Amino acid sequence: MNELALIVFAPLIAGALAWLIDIKGIREIIGVLGAAVPLGYAALLYQKVNGGLSFAINLGVFKLTFALNALNWFFLGIGALVGFAAILALVSTGRDSYEWLFALMSLSGVLGVFLANDLMTFFIFWEIMTFASFMMVLHYNKAASLKYFLLSVFGAYAMLIALGMIYAKLGTFDFAQIQQAMYKEAYAVAFKADTVFSKGESILIYLLFLIAFGVKAGMFPLHVWAPDAYSETNQSYAAMFSGVLSKTGVYGFIMLYLLMGTRLAIELGGFRSTTKFGYIIAFLGGLTIIVGGLLAALQEDIRKLFAYSSISQLGYILVGIGVGTALSMQAALFHALSHALFKGLFFLIVATIVYRTGKTTFADMGGLAEKMPFTFAMAFVAILSLAGIPPLVGFASKWVLFEAVISQNLPVLGGMVFFGSAIGFVYLIRFTYAVWFGQRPTDLDNVKDAPLSMAVAMAILALFNVILGIAPGLVARELNKIFGKEVIGGNLYVLDLGFGKYNALAILIYLIAGIVIAGIIYFMGAKARRVPVTDTYQSANPVTMDYNLTIRRNFFLPLKETLAFWLRISFDKLYHDIGAWIEDLAEVLRNYIYNGSVQSYAWYLAIILLILALWGV
Amino acid sequence: MNPYYFASIALILIGLYAILAKRNVLKMLVGLSIMETGVNLLLISVGYVSGRSAPILSEGITPDRAVDPIPQALVLTAIVIGVATTAMALSVVINLYEKYKTLNVEEIRRLRG
Amino acid sequence: MVKRIFAIVFILIIGFWMAKALDQVPFGQDRMLVGKYYLEHVKEETGAVNAVTAVVVNYRGFDTLGEVTVLFIASTGVAALLWRKKRKRTAKTEGSVVLTTGARLLLPFIMLFGVYIFIHGHLTPGGGFPGGATIATAFLFLYLAFTVYEVDHKIFEPLEGLAGVGYVTVGLIGLAIGGYFLFDWIWQTWGIGKENIGRLLSAGFIPIIYTLIGIKVGTELTGIVDNMIKEPEEGGQ
Amino acid sequence: MSQYASLLIALPLFGAFFIPILKRISKSAVMPFLVLVTLIQTGIAAWVFNEVYITGKPIIIMAGGFRPPIGINLYIGHFAALFVLVIAVTSLLMTIFSFKAVSVEPKDKYAMLFLLLMLGATGMISTGDIFNLFVFMEITAISAYALIAYNKTGEASEAALKYIVLGGIGSSFFLVGVALIYGSLGTLNMAHIAQLAHLVNPTVAKAGLALLIFGLAVEAEQFPLNAWAPDAYQEAPHPVTAMFSAFVVKASLYAMGRVIYILSAVEGWSSILRLLIILGTLTVIIGEMSALRQNNVKRMFAYSSIAQVGLIAVGLALGTESGVSASVFHMFNHAIVKALMFLAVGYVAVELGGTEINKFEGLGKRMPVTAFAITVGAISIIGIPLFNIFWSKMQLILAALNAQYTWMVALILGASLVEATYYIRLIHTIWFKGEGEKVKESSVLALVMLLLVALIIVIGIYPEPFWNVMQKAGSDIFNVAQYIKNVPLMGVSP
Amino acid sequence: MGETSKISRYLYTVLILFIIWLFLTGSLDPQEVTIGAIFALIVGALTDEVFTERGLGNLNPKRVLYFTAYIPYFLWAMIMANLDVAYRVLHPKRPINPGIVECRTVLTNNVGKLALANSITLTPGTITLDVKGDRYFIHWIDVKDKSVEGASENITKPFEKFLKVIFE
Amino acid sequence: MSIASIIGQALVLFGTFFYVLSSLGLIRMPDVYNRMQTATKSATLGSLGVIIGVGIWAIGEVGSYSWIPKTLIVAVFLLLTNPIAAHALIRAAYKSGVPLWEGSIVDRYKEAESSLERVEEIKEKLEEPSRGVEINE
Amino acid sequence: MSDWVAIFIAALMVVSAIFAVEWRDLLAAVVGMTAVSLFASIAFFFLQAPDVAMVEAAIGAALSAAVFIFAINRTERYESEEEGTGWWVKW
Amino acid sequence: MIEVYLFLIAVAVILSMYRFFRGPTTADRIVAVDIMTTLTTGLMVLFALYYRRAIFLDVALVYAVLAFVGVIAFARYMEGGL
Structure with missing residues (x-):
């Protein structure tokens, strides 16, 4: 059997086996093995990246084709790595065989999406992934899962229509062929020749794809499913959910670029230094950053916080993709990797906290650093990485992204990106302090540190965070390989963009030096300052029971009040209203049409006859 | 317009009218029955050939002096089917009346929505 | 009232449409295609004088089989729907002596008419269905006239089944002998009655099948009547 | 030898006619006899299927030995061979279910009606004559009337009454259509009609085709002619509901497809197709919408079934071969899934005494196998990959897009979202809501359900062989020229 | 009025029926006569109890x-x-x-x-x-x-x- | 034009005349009983005339004697059935409460009916105690 | 002549059908239906379809009517009061 | 010549149809139908001769028998005897 097939189907088969066998202990082993296979093969296949490895299954109805190339491999690596970590953590948090089945199934789906070599395969695995992740959420919360599923399926159907339109015109699903045809199309547009797709059709396809991938990537205003879905599921699984599944959306956007980029660029024209269609993506990405970041700051629930944070971070990636230069693309890919790494890590940390304490809101936490030192260490890495502190991987990717955006002379986007970065600090501070430091509620006195499996999982991700942070050149090398040219120069430790350089190793050294100096100062003379128990702050408001702001409670309430007007515009509510409206409509329709009287039914027949008569006469 | 055609269409439509406008179930079934009669008449008139005799080849009737036998065969079947439907419908109505104590369609609508 | 006006307008439009379509099928013209073949070949192929009968039983045998089945379904369905644990005739009064005596007197005649009609199906108009219906009418007459007269439906049901089985069996014998279901083996393979077309004993299996259909239709329609005339006893649900 | 395929018709008839006699001998033998007959029928159907697919040639049964335009012929082509098998197998499974589900007397009548319903559908699918189609349609319909009202409750009678009135109108107009077609062509054989279709007067042909489709659409549950369907589905005995959804409506749909394509040479053909597509789309939308807030699960499934039927009709009306093939595939898949679901729901109703949604709370713990079956069915219907319906739905939608019906596809997909909603709610109710004591599930029925589940998953995972079959079946409907060639028409021409 | 023998009633019924049959067919073709006789016998058997009380005495x-x-x-x-x-x-x-x-x-x-x-x-x-x-x-x-x-x-x-x- | 034809036609004319007469009676008479009086008689005689007339006419027209027996059968049958139907109908009309014409002079049936009812009531009353005795036993 | 016969029968049939549909007494409606059947039977007779005429007479006139009557017997004879009768049958 | 008879019968039918439509009671209508069946039996026999086909007599026969039973059914129902 082909390696690709093994990669794709091993988790699924393992999941099915785990579900069927359903003996505690064995199912975990099977599951972890199933998740390890893709990781192992992904590592093995590194050598064959450009070897044209491909695989096809003829289902009769469709042909499933998989192929491996550098881009694929990159995402495959992300998926397999984070997926493996999440599955490993699932050993502790997994409640029953049901979760094993669907967690592994969704991993399968993700890998299938990444490896797909034609649109149909892409779509099929997309659906599998959606369905499996939905089932994971359904286990916990019906409303959240329904929202997630409906939006995802909405997106998926949009994609289906788009690919159907492409298929109807071109008669193929194959990426390469579509790409070729689209290039031809682009030329045809450029030279005003006859095109297969009219302008309207191509825009429609673009919009449909935008919806499809936007939903998965949590793009504003289609992000509303994400907070609920991420928070209302198994937290170990949420690591994969946020870390990997959302990347399929990113991957989709890249595919969109690859398939139709030229065509759309020529058809729609440019905008400043970028293309119009790309700018739309980028702009929406920028909005996503801001909205996600602000909302993350306002959350009282850790899981929600990271969910919004995740949305925010994905916005960066979209900006990177939207800008559309080779550099920004690389930045986006790089950030996709780092986001997967640190956000996966974050969710594993949250999983550990939730697993050990059973609590999710800031108000119930505090002072856990003492009790869970290892987890805290991991969290430290993750926080640094997300906040973009060198020399962790988060900094490297963000830096490249900033450079890419700024270098393209796009001030609005740049502003958005910077704002997002700033707001990142805002919510991270809260997480750092409220969870790990400060006074510990008494019921958390007996909390233990992370269980082994989760610890290992976190360690893996943290390790990658650090390694790739110190040696960003590793990633850059891969990215260059994808683009087939040297976009980011430099060596293992240095990223050279031509107009700027980042030397991770140097910074590491400076950092260590700084820490050492700071330590010396600390140990030499600093005095620990006692903090009062109720460290309220009021920001010019009277302190009441309602307006009791601590870092654990309503910390950013003033911010919330400031933004009150904007917060009222809730897309979540809009979708909810649409849903309720459709339900009411359905009710009305049902009661009017199927009103129980056989006479009315006979009237329907008469009406149809009348229509036939008028049609025919 | 031939009177037979006219009559058959009119019967069909009158039957339809009964179903559309009458609230009594039995009346609707009367309408259905009339409709079936109309359809049968239509089939027969479609098969009629002016000046020819019944397709029973005795008493000196040669094949070229007989009308089309097929519609007649069809209508034989259709009539029987009609009476079967009617019988079924009436037994259903009897059952219905036993339970609902009404024949008004406006009141026979417990199943809805 | 609005409903009526709408209904009338609707049916007028529909009627106009149908009339327009029918206008292209002029009345009384010779449009026979397959029909002509039937008329020309009916005598040598089936031996029947009545082309309608030949079409019904031989050429379009499946229709007839289906038709019998439909009636069978109706009878079964009526029996199933009106089935109650305890039922009986609830006729309130008996007909006057004139009616009852008349019924007694006419019963054999009506039955004989029925028999006459279905046995002469291939020679004169009629056949299994009118014949069977006539027989059923005889029983209906009995039911109408008497309060106590009970046709034993227990015998009728198996008779009905037997006739049906007989019909299918005749068809299956055709399959076995001639290789086709409902093959007219008496006429085409054995050639019985070839020399006397137009007399009673000709036309292959048409009389046989019509006899079976007649019995079947008669019993079925009687069954329907029987079931509809009986009401559940009080509390006999 | 191939003429023995006529046993497909003869055997159920024989069985049904034999039951009154058998009842006199032993009343308790009726239900086992039913199983026996359906079993033999399955065997014959399997043989026919094998024969047709191995030789690749359709079986033409000539009744009475007369060649087609003269005699009625049954045309068991690829489609009919397949669906005859589906019908037989479904019936077999439902007879097994009937042991459990049917407790209302008189059971012998039930057995007869059951067999005749099966016969009617078989006949509709295999007939090659337009009036014979009507006869078989009426056999199906009338036995359906009887079976719907079989429970003898007021509601059942009401449902049956609705069906009778609507079906009566439909069949009357169908017959008008037959009259028009016959009046202008002088023949009733489908192949012959197809051969001569270009000679028909366009006005007549258009009206005739429209009326034929109108009549069939009532049986095929196209909106808004389907108003009888939810009631009927809800009130019929559970095995019968499964049969309706699994093959009775499919037979009508097939007939519709066949009638459409044999008259494809008619002028104005595509406008009728367009109308049918609009109706089909409306069927999907209204069906899904109506199912959304349904409290009675059986009724909900009924609406869902209607919606799927609309989808199939759209596929048939696309006028492309891929559309028809996809439709056929969808029919097949839907037959399996809906048979499973109605079986499971019926079983729940039998055990827990009702199909209201609150009966389903905690079903996952009370009747795990049944709950699992319903879940798999629901997931499959939503259109999740690795389950069978995904493939057919996908093919259908691609075919529709191929035929430039983008907006229709969008609407249908929107309706599918609604469908997903209510099925998910049901799944949630079954597994994550409420508790209850465990019910002992019948092992035979569990086996049947698991068999169907396995079939769903097998097709879902490896659709290739099935798809090959469906393609042949689809081209059997679509390819009229081949159809004409296959039927050994006699040289009767104007 | 005494009970007449069953055979007499039967024969009377058959006779009447047979005459009716002959009238109906209006021919003396041996085939018709044979079949008529057969069916008269059958129908007679079914209906003689209803038809007459006196049998051949009527003649x-x-x-x-x-x-x-x-x-x-x-x-x-x-x-x-x-x-x-x-x-x-x-x-x-x-x-x-x-x-x-x-x-x-x-x-x-x-x-x-x-x-x-x-x-x-x-x-x-x-x-x-x-x-x-x-x-x-x-x-x-x-x-x-x-x-x-x-x-x-x-x-x-x-x-x-x-x-x-x-x-x- | 043979003699048979003439006789036959005469009979048919005679019959159709009575047909018209019967329907006239149906219209002119004041209530359903009187209508039945006139209509049934004339219609029966009329159809007797027409049917037998046709049988005879056919001898001359078609030259076949085989029509006679069949027409006879039809005629006899009508002769048998029509009075029965009329009787059943008039009885039904009476029992369903169709009132007699106001010009009717006597209604013995009503008297008899009421007396009959009285008799039956008395009978029941007489039977009542005996039944009671049975229960007592 | 046959044209006139056709028109005559057609008119009778249509008028009886209208009346059958409009009468509030269901028994009368069934009588009307029977009349339609009888006229249809004659129409079949004139259209040279004796077989059909026979079946129509047998089934339409006698059995169908009888079955309807049994049904009326077991349900109710009159339509509800609110069912207005058309002006065209009120005279 | 047959036209005259036909005309007379038609007149009779029209007159009885008048009673059928007008009839104040349902009994009147049934009487009218009964008379009409008798009339049309005659009509059929007459037309059998017009078409010169004895086979049509059978139709008249069946018609007479069955219409009679139908009328009896109506009568029995009206009488309240069912």
């Missing part, structure tokens, strides 16, 4: 003779009745005087009663409304005598002398 020559004589009498009465009707209908003043009267009959046999009732119905101005035992209730279009005896004299007597012989 007593005297009865046949009276029956033959009755027919022209009856026909004559009928024509007269119709002329009467014509008079009443066509007369501009509609000379009618209707009412329901009661008659008595001496007939005891059911068939006789039927024949009498039919005869009454088809003869001048009378129509049988109900029969209860030996009491005939008759709608008379021109009531000449309200009493039972008078009405009987007018209406039933003329037929009874024939019918008594034929059916008693």
Whole structure:
């Protein structure tokens, strides 16, 4: 059997086996093995990246084709790595065989999406992934899962229509062929020749794809499913959910670029230094950053916080993709990797906290650093990485992204990106302090540190965070390989963009030096300052029971009040209203049409006859 | 317009009218029955050939002096089917009346929505 | 009232449409295609004088089989729907002596008419269905006239089944002998009655099948009547 | 030898006619006899299927030995061979279910009606004559009337009454259509009609085709002619509901497809197709919408079934071969899934005494196998990959897009979202809501359900062989020229 | 009236049926006759109990003779009745005087009663409304005598002398 | 034009005349009983005339004697059935409560009916105690 | 002549059908239906379809009517009061 | 010549149809139908001769028998005897 097939189907088969066998202990082993296979093969296949490895299954109805190339491999690596970590953590948090089945199934789906070599395969695995992740959420919360599923399926159907339109015109699903045809199309547009797709059709396809991938990537205003879905599921699984599944959306956007980029660029024209269609993506990405970041700051629930944070971070990636230069693309890919790494890590940390304490809101936490030192260490890495502190991987990717955006002379986007970065600090501070430091509620006195499996999982991700942070050149090398040219120069430790350089190793050294100096100062003379128990702050408001702001409670309430007007515009509510409206409509329709009287039914027949008569006469 | 055609269409439509406008179930079934009669008449008139005799080849009737036998065969079947439907419908109505104590369609609508 | 006006307008439009379509099928013209073949070949192929009968039983045998089945379904369905644990005739009064005596007197005649009609199906108009219906009418007459007269439906049901089985069996014998279901083996393979077309004993299996259909239709329609005339006893649900 | 395929018709008839006699001998033998007959029928159907697919040639049964335009012929082509098998197998499974589900007397009548319903559908699918189609349609319909009202409750009678009135109108107009077609062509054989279709007067042909489709659409549950369907589905005995959804409506749909394509040479053909597509789309939308807030699960499934039927009709009306093939595939898949679901729901109703949604709370713990079956069915219907319906739905939608019906596809997909909603709610109710004591599930029925589940998953995972079959079946409907060639028409021409 | 033997009743039924059959077919083709005989036998077996109570006794020559004589009498009465009707209908003043009267009959046999009732119905101005035992209730279009005896004299007597012989 | 034809036609004419007469009666008479009086008689005689007339006419027209038996059968059958139908109908009309014409002079049936009812009531009353005795036993 | 016969029968049939549909007494409606059947039977007779005429007479006139009557017997004879009768049958 | 008879019968039918439509009671209508069946039996026999086909007599026969039973059914229902 082909390696690709093994990669794709091993988790699924393992999941099915785990579900069927359903003996505690064995199912975990099977599951972890199933998740390890893709990781192992992904590592093995590194050598064959450009070897044209491909695989096809003829289902009769469709042909499933998989192929491996550098881009694929990159995402495959992300998926397999984070997926493996999440599955490993699932050993502790997994409640029953049901979760094993669907967690592994969704991993399968993700890998299938990444490896797909034609649109149909892409779509099929997309659906599998959606369905499996939905089932994971359904286990916990019906409303959240329904929202997630409906939006995802909405997106998926949009994609289906788009690919159907492409298929109807071109008669193929194959990426390469579509790409070729689209290039031809682009030329045809450029030279005003006859095109297969009219302008309207191509825009429609673009919009449909935008919806499809936007939903998965949590793009504003289609992000509303994400907070609920991420928070209302198994937290170990949420690591994969946020870390990997959302990347399929990113991957989709890249595919969109690859398939139709030229065509759309020529058809729609440019905008400043970028293309119009790309700018739309980028702009929406920028909005996503801001909205996600602000909302993350306002959350009282850790899981929600990271969910919004995740949305925010994905916005960066979209900006990177939207800008559309080779550099920004690389930045986006790089950030996709780092986001997967640190956000996966974050969710594993949250999983550990939730697993050990059973609590999710800031108000119930505090002072856990003492009790869970290892987890805290991991969290430290993750926080640094997300906040973009060198020399962790988060900094490297963000830096490249900033450079890419700024270098393209796009001030609005740049502003958005910077704002997002700033707001990142805002919510991270809260997480750092409220969870790990400060006074510990008494019921958390007996909390233990992370269980082994989760610890290992976190360690893996943290390790990658650090390694790739110190040696960003590793990633850059891969990215260059994808683009087939040297976009980011430099060596293992240095990223050279031509107009700027980042030397991770140097910074590491400076950092260590700084820490050492700071330590010396600390140990030499600093005095620990006692903090009062109720460290309220009021920001010019009277302190009441309602307006009791601590870092654990309503910390950013003033911010919330400031933004009150904007917060009222809730897309979540809009979708909810649409849903309720459709339900009411359905009710009305049902009661009017199927009103129980056989006479009315006979009237329907008469009406149809009348229509036939008028049609025919 | 031939009177037979006219009559058959009119019967069909009158039957339809009964179903559309009458609230009594039995009346609707009367309408259905009339409709079936109309359809049968239509089939027969479609098969009629002016000046020819019944397709029973005795008493000196040669094949070229007989009308089309097929519609007649069809209508034989259709009539029987009609009476079967009617019988079924009436037994259903009897059952219905036993339970609902009404024949008004406006009141026979417990199943809805 | 609005409903009526709408209904009338609707049916007028529909009627106009149908009339327009029918206008292209002029009345009384010779449009026979397959029909002509039937008329020309009916005598040598089936031996029947009545082309309608030949079409019904031989050429379009499946229709007839289906038709019998439909009636069978109706009878079964009526029996199933009106089935109650305890039922009986609830006729309130008996007909006057004139009616009852008349019924007694006419019963054999009506039955004989029925028999006459279905046995002469291939020679004169009629056949299994009118014949069977006539027989059923005889029983209906009995039911109408008497309060106590009970046709034993227990015998009728198996008779009905037997006739049906007989019909299918005749068809299956055709399959076995001639290789086709409902093959007219008496006429085409054995050639019985070839020399006397137009007399009673000709036309292959048409009389046989019509006899079976007649019995079947008669019993079925009687069954329907029987079931509809009986009401559940009080509390006999 | 191939003429023995006529046993497909003869055997159920024989069985049904034999039951009154058998009842006199032993009343308790009726239900086992039913199983026996359906079993033999399955065997014959399997043989026919094998024969047709191995030789690749359709079986033409000539009744009475007369060649087609003269005699009625049954045309068991690829489609009919397949669906005859589906019908037989479904019936077999439902007879097994009937042991459990049917407790209302008189059971012998039930057995007869059951067999005749099966016969009617078989006949509709295999007939090659337009009036014979009507006869078989009426056999199906009338036995359906009887079976719907079989429970003898007021509601059942009401449902049956609705069906009778609507079906009566439909069949009357169908017959008008037959009259028009016959009046202008002088023949009733489908192949012959197809051969001569270009000679028909366009006005007549258009009206005739429209009326034929109108009549069939009532049986095929196209909106808004389907108003009888939810009631009927809800009130019929559970095995019968499964049969309706699994093959009775499919037979009508097939007939519709066949009638459409044999008259494809008619002028104005595509406008009728367009109308049918609009109706089909409306069927999907209204069906899904109506199912959304349904409290009675059986009724909900009924609406869902209607919606799927609309989808199939759209596929048939696309006028492309891929559309028809996809439709056929969808029919097949839907037959399996809906048979499973109605079986499971019926079983729940039998055990827990009702199909209201609150009966389903905690079903996952009370009747795990049944709950699992319903879940798999629901997931499959939503259109999740690795389950069978995904493939057919996908093919259908691609075919529709191929035929430039983008907006229709969008609407249908929107309706599918609604469908997903209510099925998910049901799944949630079954597994994550409420508790209850465990019910002992019948092992035979569990086996049947698991068999169907396995079939769903097998097709879902490896659709290739099935798809090959469906393609042949689809081209059997679509390819009229081949159809004409296959039927050994006699040289009767104007 | 004594119970007549079953065979006699059967044979009588078959005979009548066979004659009817011959009338129906209107031919003497041996095939027709054979089949007719067969079916007469079958139908006879099914219906003889209902059909007759007296069997072959009905074929007593005297009865046949009276029956033959009755027919022209009856026909004559009928024509007269119709002329009467014509008079009443066509007369501009509609000379009618209707009412329901009661008659008595001496007939005891059911068939006789039927024949009498039919005869009454088809003869001048009378129509049988109900029969209860030996009491005939008759709608008379021109009531000449309200009493039972008078009405009987007018209406039933003329037929009874024939019918008594034929059916008693 | 043979003699048979002439006789036959005469009979048919005679019959159709009575047909018209019967329907006239149906229209002119004031209530359903009187209508039945006139209509049934004339219609029966009329159809007797027409049917037998046709049988005879056919001898001359078609030259076949085989019509006679069949027409006879039809005629006899009508002769048998029509009075029965008329009787059943008039009885039904009476029992369903169709009132007699106001010009009717006598209604013996009503009297008899009421007396009959009285008799039956008395009978029931007489039977009542005996039944009671049975229960007591 | 046959044209006139056709028109005559067609008119009778249509008128009886209208009346059958409009009468509030269901028994009368069934009588009307029977009349339609009888006229249809005659129409079949004139259209040279004796077989069909026979079946129509047998089934339409006798059995169908009888079955309807049994049904009326077991349900109710009159339509509800609110069912207005068309002006065209009120005279 | 046959036209005359036909005309007379038609007149009769029209007159009885008048009673059928007008009839104040349902009994009147049934009487009218009964008379009409008798009339049409005659008509059929007459037309059998017009078409010169004896086979049509059978139709008249069946018609007479069955219409009679139908009328009896109506009568029995009206009488309240069912």
